[in-house]
Amino acid sequence: xxxxxxxxxxxxxxxxxxxxxxxxxxxxxxxxxxxxxxxxxxxxxxxxxxxxxxxxxxxxxxxxxxxxxxxxxxxxxxxxxxxxxxxxxxxxxxxxxxxxxxxxxxxxxxxxxxxxxxxxxxxxxxxxxxxxxxxxxxxxxxxxxxxxxxxxxxxxxxxxxxxxxxxxxxxxxxxxxxxxxxxxxxxxxxxxxxxxxxxxxxxxxxxxxxxxxxxxxxxxxxxxxxxxxxxxxxxxxxxxxxxxxxxxxxxxxxxxxxxxxxxxxxxxxxxxxxxxxxxxxxxxxxxxxxxxxxxxxxxxxxxxxxxxxxxxxxxxxxxxxxxxxxxxxxxxxxxxxxxxxxxxxxxxxxxxxxxxxxxxxxxxxxxxxxxxxxxxxxxxxxxxxxxxxxxxxxxxxxxxxxx
Amino acid sequence: xxxxxxxxxxxxxxxxxxxxxxxxxxxxxxxxxxxxxxxxxxxxxxxxxxxxxxxxxxxxxxxxxxxxxxxxxxxxxxxxxxxxxxxxxxxxxxxxxxxxxxxxxxxxxxxxxxxxxxxxxxxxxxxxxxxxxxxxxxxxxxxxxxxxxxxxxxxxxxxxxxxxxxxxxxxxxxxxxxxxxxxxxxxxxxxxxxxxxxxxxxxxxxxxxxxxxxxxxxxxxxxxxxxxxxxxxxxxxxxxxxxxxxxxxxxxxxxxxxxxxxxxxxxxxxxxxxxxxxxxxxxxxxxxxxxxxxxxxxxxxxxxxxxxxxxxxxxxxxxxxxxxxxxxxxxxxxxxxxxxxxxxxxxxxxxxxxxxxxxxxxxxxxxxxxxxxxxxxxxxxxxx
Numbered sequence: 001x002x003x004x005x006x007x008x009x010x011x012x013x014x015x016x017x018x019x020x021x022x023x024x025x026x027x028x029x030x031x032x033x034x035x036x037x038x039x040x041x042x043x044x045x046x047x048x049x050x051x052x053x054x055x056x057x058x059x060x061x062x063x064x065x066x067x068x069x070x071x072x073x074x075x076x077x078x079x080x081x082x083x084x085x086x087x088x089x090x091x092x093x094x095x096x097x098x099x100x101x102x103x104x105x106x107x108x109x110x111x112x113x114x115x116x117x118x119x120x121x122x123x124x125x126x127x128x129x130x131x132x133x134x135x136x137x138x139x140x141x142x143x144x145x146x147x148x149x150x151x152x153x154x155x156x157x158x159x160x161x162x163x164x165x166x167x168x169x170x171x172x173x174x175x176x177x178x179x180x181x182x183x184x185x186x187x188x189x190x191x192x193x194x195x196x197x198x199x200x201x202x203x204x205x206x207x208x209x210x211x212x213x214x215x216x217x218x219x220x221x222x223x224x225x226x227x228x229x230x231x232x233x234x235x236x237x238x239x240x241x242x243x244x245x246x247x248x249x250x251x252x253x254x255x256x257x258x259x260x261x262x263x264x265x266x267x268x269x270x271x272x273x274x275x276x277x278x279x280x281x282x283x284x285x286x287x288x289x290x291x292x293x294x295x296x297x298x299x300x301x302x303x304x305x306x307x308x309x310x311x312x313x314x315x316x317x318x319x320x321x322x323x324x325x326x327x328x329x330x331x332x333x334x335x336x337x338x339x340x341x342x343x344x345x346x347x348x349x350x351x352x353x354x355x356x357x358x359x360x361x362x363x364x365x366x367x368x369x370x371x372x373x374x375x376x377x378x379x380x381x382x383x384x385x386x387x388x389x390x391x392x393x394x395x396x397x398x399x400x401x402x403x
Numbered sequence: 404x405x406x407x408x409x410x411x412x413x414x415x416x417x418x419x420x421x422x423x424x425x426x427x428x429x430x431x432x433x434x435x436x437x438x439x440x441x442x443x444x445x446x447x448x449x450x451x452x453x454x455x456x457x458x459x460x461x462x463x464x465x466x467x468x469x470x471x472x473x474x475x476x477x478x479x480x481x482x483x484x485x486x487x488x489x490x491x492x493x494x495x496x497x498x499x500x501x502x503x504x505x506x507x508x509x510x511x512x513x514x515x516x517x518x519x520x521x522x523x524x525x526x527x528x529x530x531x532x533x534x535x536x537x538x539x540x541x542x543x544x545x546x547x548x549x550x551x552x553x554x555x556x557x558x559x560x561x562x563x564x565x566x567x568x569x570x571x572x573x574x575x576x577x578x579x580x581x582x583x584x585x586x587x588x589x590x591x592x593x594x595x596x597x598x599x600x601x602x603x604x605x606x607x608x609x610x611x612x613x614x615x616x617x618x619x620x621x622x623x624x625x626x627x628x629x630x631x632x633x634x635x636x637x638x639x640x641x642x643x644x645x646x647x648x649x650x651x652x653x654x655x656x657x658x659x660x661x662x663x664x665x666x667x668x669x670x671x672x673x674x675x676x677x678x679x680x681x682x683x684x685x686x687x688x689x690x691x692x693x694x695x696x697x698x699x700x701x702x703x704x705x706x707x708x709x710x711x712x713x714x715x716x717x718x719x720x721x722x723x724x725x726x727x728x729x730x731x732x733x734x735x736x737x738x739x740x741x742x743x744x745x746x747x748x749x750x751x752x753x754x755x756x757x758x759x760x761x762x763x764x765x766x767x768x769x770x771x772x773x774x775x776x777x778x779x780x781x782x783x784x785x786x787x
Binding site for chain 2: 218220222223251255258
């Protein structure tokens with residue numbers, strides 16, 4: 001049976017892409033990745049996805065609305081989506097579809113509207129302007145409580161005359177950007193804090209698929225702290241479509257540094273070791289970049305001097321999407337993507353016993369490298385990398401939490 | 404891996420047969436003890452039998468024994484009764500009280516009642532004269548616990564009662580003296596009627612009974628905050644938990660029956676524990692001066708510290724070995740759960756690295772040795 005005639009598939013989603021459309025030569029590649037990804041995330045949901053004239057259309061059952069909307073709202077590469085009503089290309093049917101589309105904004109209390117019409121099928125009897133005017137009049141007649149406002153309407157009725165007529169009100173914004181995987185795959189250094197999940201989110205929106213690496217100091221840190229990281233990973237997985245989380249226990253390295261290095265250098269040296277571990281794992285896993293949540297000047301270790309020092313222990317590009325972002329902006333994104341509430345849970349990812357009161361802020365590059373090399377932590381790094389524990393966090397539908 | 408449970412002060416493993424019989428009773432004797440018909444009378448009979456039995460265990464008259472939902476509620480009834488009194492008022496508590504008293508005191512402070520907190524000495528013990536000296540003409544209530552839940556320090560309740568009595572002669576009103584005796588019953592001798600207190604709180608699950616049932620010993624009438632159907636002399640209105648009351652009374656009876664034997668065993672375990680901790684280089688007991696057999700401490704509870712290793716970290720390592728202890732301090736650098744040790748003048752570094760080991764009727768020497776062995780190994784490896 002043709003999906004378009006399947007009575008169970010009663011809901012049509014119109015999916016708009018953004019940046020993909022600007023791609024020239026390899027547009028089809030990007031489109032293919034997006035389509036496969038949507039299908040993968042909706043596996044198990046009875047639906048049909050097709051692609052016409054730069055638009056994706058998804059037919060699904062109203063029963064699966066929450067799942068479908070969960071997927072579309074978290075799909076990098078999707079700029080916006082809307083529930084659309086399909087009609088034969090006659091003004092009468094278009095008007096009837098518009099009344100259906102208006103039900104939801106009207107229920108939400110809309111009192112003003114405008115009509116935006118586009119006509120890719122130029123054989124349609126009316127031009128865009130005439131469609132808008134005719135439909136506007138019919139709407140005013142049917143709903144006298146509505147008025148036209150072309151500048152700041154409560155709702156916009158969109159009409160697209162393509163292979164068929166499609167009518168929908170206000171689209172719901174997606175995460176935009178590029179489809180996951182179109183930019184390769186990187187390794188996100190994921191702590192339990194606010195920044196690193198946001199850094200991961202920003203990069204996945206640029207099309208980077210992710211694996212995550214968490215450093216634990218168990219038993220100095222708790223199992224609850226790790227559970228928190230897993231929860232953050234699960235949230236990121238809802239955007240990436242799945243995520244492998246690697247956990248490396250660095251307690252032995254931490255103890256050695258604490259014992260042998262000057263206390264003000266312990267953080268810097270530990271971070272250098274973290275880079276060495278990340279480098280080694282990225283090589284093993286054939287990943288293309290490292291991602292951190294560092295923001296310039298936020299804490300002592302995040303200065304240009306210290307970034308140069310720690311960065312010198314890998315030749316992978318270190319992507320720091322938050323380097324120029326202030327904390328408030330980061331928190332805003334964290335709230336939007338749902339990681340904030342998890343990040344602020346009170347499980348420390350580092351023990352106070354290891355934190356120096358006055359850490360070194362500006363590493364003197366050459367001499368510091370000599371001193372660090374003298375400690376020769378390469379074997380320690382190799383040892384902990386061998387103990388890496390990896391789990392797969394699959395893409396999972398999470399029903400909306402009642403507030 | 405078998406479990407080495409050393410957290411009896413948090414909750415004692417229940418007497419299985421008592422819990423089972425109590426569950427049966429909850430179904431079979433379901434009548435409301437306030438009902439006049441036969442089913443109600445049957446329930447009332449069970450409840451009063453339990454009351455008589457528990458009263459004997461706590462050294463009180465049945466008429467002075469009230470069933471509640473647990474230690475916290477018993478403490479709250481006594482503490483909050485001070486709100487009912489008109490006129491200016493202040494209360495006195497020790498600075499090492501359980502949260503059930505300390506948090507209620509904070510609430511009362513918010514309601515405009517002045518609270519004086521009396522600090523103990525470095526040994527964790529409050530000087531009765533310090534309590535007496537703090538009494539003012541508007542002191543309406545004094546609360547001091549019988550046994551501290553973190554250090555095991557036993558407060559001199561009789562001496563405090565006498566000192567209050569003497570000091571109060573100067574004033575028109577004698578303050579009401581409440582005692583949180585949750586860690587005392589079944590462990591150290593505590594007879595309510597001769598202790599000199601006006602009220603005392605008990606909790607069943609600390610000595611092998613079920614959760615959700617406790618008792619308040621109360622000699623006088625007080626102004627309850629919660630009002631209702633007048634049950635339990637109106638002090639704790641609400642339909643009584645008859646099966647729970649029965650189980651609490653049974654558990655108390657059993658604990659009293661064996662209390663001498665269990666106490667003697669606890670003293671042996673205390674010696675192994677404290678000597679063993681001192682043999683671990685760097686490790687100490689809190690207070691450092693505590694020696695085995697000191698009658699000022701409950702042998703069932705000891706606070707020990709491993710400086711340079713967070714108590715939470717130690718508890719986690721031990722947990723992985725099946726050894727269950729508790730800790731008041733969190734590895735976050737925030738002042739949390741250290742109130743009691745800090746009131747004793749213990750340094751933040753030391754209290755940060757403290758854990759509580761508490762034993763009970765089933766604890767063996769092997770359990771303590773197993774703890775010492777693993778604690779020593781962990782301390783060597785993870786001390787920073």
